[in-house]
Amino acid sequence: MMCACDEAFGRRFLSHQLSEGRELASQERVNVTLGFQPGVCAECRDLPAEPAPAGEIHGRTSKIKRYYWRELFFEEMRRKADWTEAHSDADAAERSEAHAAIDEQVLADIKALHATAPKYVIAEPSQSEILKRYGVEVLSIPADYVETPQKGAVIQDITGPISPEDFVSRHFEAGGWAVMPLESVPLHCLFGVMMWLLIEDPEDPRSRMVSFGDRAAYEAQREKPAIWTRHPEDFGSKGYALRRRSAIKRHFELIPPEREELLSLFDYWRPYSANLRQYLWAHREADVDRARRLVEVLPPETIKRILRHLFGDYWGRFLGWPDLLLHRGEEIMLLEVKSSSDKLSQDQKGWIADNHDHLHLPFKLVKLHRNTPKTRRTA
Numbered sequence: 497m498m499c500a501c502d503e504a505f506g507r508r509f510l511s512h513q514l515s516e517g518r519e520l521a522s523q524e525r526v527n528v529t530l531g532f533q534p535g536v537c538a539e540c541r542d543l544p545a546e547p548a549p550a551g552e553i554h555g556r557t558s559k560i561k562r563y564y565w566r567e568l569f570f571e572e573m574r575r576k577a578d579w580t581e582a583h584s585d586a587d588a589a590e591r592s593e594a595h596a597a598i599d600e601q602v603l604a605d606i607k608a609l610h611a612t613a614p615k616y617v618i619a620e621p622s623q624s625e626i627l628k629r630y631g632v633e634v635l636s637i638p639a640d641y642v643e644t645p646q647k648g649a650v651i652q653d654i655t656g657p658i659s660p661e662d663f664v665s666r667h668f669e670a671g672g673w674a675v676m677p678l679e680s681v682p683l684h685c686l687f688g689v690m691m692w693l694l695i696e697d698p699e700d701p702r703s704r705m706v707s708f709g710d711r712a713a714y715e716a717q718r719e720k721p722a723i724w725t726r727h728p729e730d731f732g733s734k735g736y737a738l739r740r741r742s743a744i745k746r747h748f749e750l751i752p753p754e755r756e757e758l759l760s761l762f763d764y765w766r767p768y769s770a771n772l773r774q775y776l777w778a779h780r781e782a783d784v785d786r787a788r789r790l791v792e793v794l795p796p797e798t799i800k801r802i803l804r805h806l807f808g809d810y811w812g813r814f815l816g817w818p819d820l821l822l823h824r825g826e827e828i829m830l831l832e833v834k835s836s837s838d839k840l841s842q843d844q845k846g847w848i849a850d851n852h853d854h855l856h857l858p859f860k861l862v863k864l865h866r867n868t869p870k871t872r873r874t875a
Contacts, residue, residue, distance in 0.1 A: 498528060499536035506532070509573050522735030547616040551815075552842045559618045562842075564606050567615070571602045623840045630852040632861055639663060639864040641836070649835035651864065661819050664833045664862050673822040676789060678830065680817045681778060685787035686799070687806050687814075688773035689765050694747040695772055696726040700740070703728050711779045725771035732810035744807060751800060758796050762788055776814075793823045798857070805854050813850060816843030818859060830859045836866045 498506065498514070506514055517526050538546050550556060550565040561568065575598045580591065609615070627634060639660070640652040651663040658666075665675040697703060706727045709720030730736040737744065752758050766784060773779050778787075791799060806813055818830040832844060840848070840861075851857055 497530035497533045497536060499540055500532045500534045501537060501540055503532040505570055505574070509577070519735070520733075522739065523730035523733050524735070544617075545615045547618070549618075549842075557841070559620070560603070560607055560610060563616045563618045564610070567606055568602055571605070572599055575602065620842070621845065623845070626840065626845045626848055627861065630848050632848060632859065634861045634863055635831075636863050636865055637664065637667060638867050639835075640867050649838070649864075660833050660835050660864050663864065664831065665820060668820075668822055668831075673824045673829075676786065676793070676821045676823075678786075678818055678821045680815050681780075681783045682786040682790060683802065683806065683817055684776045684778035684814060685773060685784045686790055687803060687810070688776050688778045689762055689769045689784065689787060690751065690799075690803055691747070691807065692765065692769035692772040693750075694740070694743060695728065695731060697743065698726060700726075700728050700743070702730055702739075708775060711774050711777055723771055723774050725775065727775065734809045734812070737808045744804075748800060748804070751796075751803075753796050755791070755796055758799065759788070759791050762791050790821070793821065794828065801855060805850065813846075816841065816845075816847035818847070828858060830857055831862050832859070833862045833864070835864050 498517075514531075515528055517528055518524065519526055535541050538544065547563055548566075549559075549562045552562060556562060556565070576595050579594050579598065580586075583590070583594070586594070610618075621629070626632070642650040642652045642657045644650050644657075649660050650657045651660055653663055653666065661677065665677075669675055703726050705724055707722045707724045710723055713720040728736060728740075730739065750761075752761060766788075770779070773784070778784070794802075818832040820831040820833065822829040822831060832840070834840070848859070851859055
């Protein structure tokens with residue numbers, strides 16, 4: 497059933513979604529048998545609204561946009577539909593301009609509402625609280641910043657302007673470390689190569705054929721041929737990992753404990769994993785090469801631990817990985833690089849918590865502090 501307070505909006509805009517819902521943990525489809533009923537949601541029962549913050553993506557990094565995403569969507573849809581009905585003779589340019597203005601006004605109205613009568617408690621742990629809670633060591637490195645018109649910090653090195661990540665890489669390379677750019681994509685590639693056989697299992701009762709556009713063609717702005725592959729409808733959820741526990745156990749028994757055998761298996765599975773990697777946007781060969789480099793550098797048991805962790809809640813854990821992987825002999829270290837004014841994102845905070853609780857990888861935060869003229873003269 498659904499709450500009666502959503503009936504007007506649902507019948508006007510989402511009539512195609514009123515007969516069926518999804519259980520979030522398992523993604524299982526559930527028939528709506530009782531329709532709209534009064535007193536279903538927390539607010540209609542005079543209880544505090546239950547926050548369900550959306551993920552932090554481009555264009556949705558503020559807390560207002562993350563916590564009030566549903567309210568923003570509903571009100572934007574209503575006002576745009578009302579405007580379009582009242583201006584049926586408007587051309588595309590007028591409609592686009594009006595819709596953009598509506599988006600701005602709705603956001604301003606929601607901000608004002610939150611300032612006077614907040615619907616959600618949106619307090620989240622600060623960066624300093626996260627670092628202290630999980631015992632993260634912070635390395636401070638002074639740097640000379642270059643003022644540029646483009647967005648993002650630029651550091652002045654002896655060879656010229658470079659990115660903060662390159663500056664930190666050179667700093668540690670001078671200390672004998674080999675440095676590999678990391679972030680999330682090589683982990684997606686590693687997951688795709690090593691888990692495709694399990695995820696595309698035709699004996700999975702919830703597997704079905706799906707299609708999507710070729711990712712490389714999309715990036716090249718050319719016609720996108722359809723890619724067809726097997727895919728479980730609940731893939732990436734916690735429920736999927738629970739449902740497939742026995743199959744997961746059997747699959748990990750196939751992954752050898754020796755590095756050379758693991759590399760051979762990676763190379764053998766690499767071409768067969770192409771469809772899953774396309775689905776995960778892990779299709780670029782250079783990124784797959786970096787994934788293979790992870791197998792060369794990290795102990796096999798660490799590789800398995802990472803894969804198990806991702807499998808447990810893929811869509812909740814695939815972002816937020818650190819910028820750099822360092823290795824020197826058998827020693828490894830992961831680094832997140834932040835310029836002087838940068839803060840950890842919510843995905844990065846989540847990764848730090850997961851690393852502390854599950855992954856146990858050596859990790860540090862590098863903070864690049866802006867040199868003052870006095871500091872530069874002293875140096």
